[in-house]
Amino acid sequence: MNKGVLMYCFNTDQVAYHRVADVSIGLAKQHLGLPITVVTNRSTLDSWHNPPDVNFIVVNNDTNNTKLGLPWYNLERCEAIEHSPYDCTIVIDVDYLCFSKKLLQYTETVHDFLIHSAAHDVSYRQALTYERKSMLPLVWATVLIFRKTYQVRKIFDTVKLVKSHYQHFCNLYRIDYRNFRNDYAFAIALHQCNGYHAYDIIPDSIATLPHDCTVLSYNDTGLNYRYQDKINRIESQDLHVLNKGFVNV
């Protein structure tokens, strides 16, 4: 069974995601040691002066979504099962930095589909919980680990259905956040595909660096960040970095 990493990378006018991808690709190669496939569009691919040594899939991506009032192109994730050339795939956001090899172990389990149900703010100011924002538990589509089985195909098919009728599902589950969000789409799909009961998850929490934290420096094993006059370091722990400005460090 071959394994690999799949990333989605689409530049916007505000963020050069290909530069973010350069960092996460380097770290994923170093710590996970797996082949990497990047799904991107033509203009983003052309932005790479020195494209990384990965497999590229070029698509015409959907550009009809925003996040926090800015363009946000991440609507293709529901097609990961078609895009992935691997039997077992680790899908990671381009802003998820692998500073450890812990994701590898989840490819060696009986589970055909795994996702996180928890995340925490490493500056410990915000509780990243959304119990009051909808009628179902949120999952974090930042990292997906899946095999191409019949059951997993049904999950992805359901995510596509949810995407097509997102406002209806927002009403059904009383979701506050009305722009399409993969986290909710996967949460709904898992809820429906698992008979409205609990499903298996990664029993870990995604360490998350919030937007208002500034990255001061990073290397192969960790990252220094600042919030106001507070400086701290994350070492040997995977990190979801929401402030994309770190590529300018």
Add this chain to the structure above:
Amino acid sequence: MDINELKSHSDLSFDRAVAKKNLLARAESELITVYQDHIFRADAVTIASVRALMESQEHFFMLDSNSNPVKIDSPKEFLDLLIQRQQSALNTYHQTYQSLKSLKD
């Protein structure tokens, strides 16, 4: 103590508290391990359960982190893995915690 001294003392305590929380989060993440294709947490409860069951059973059943049942065929191997994983995580936590503690001096 004047207000500036109090503020810097409080700031240092805050930094230490956040750093400690992150170290603990990292240690808890490192406790997660896979054995016989199932996910377990190498915490004290799991280790104590395996140890207790080993005393009277050659093979036994455990619940993984998603409450799926698993037949443990090689308890000694499983226990060794759990202890190795737990001590590795706590050793890292301990080493970094020592340097953190020295910040107050």
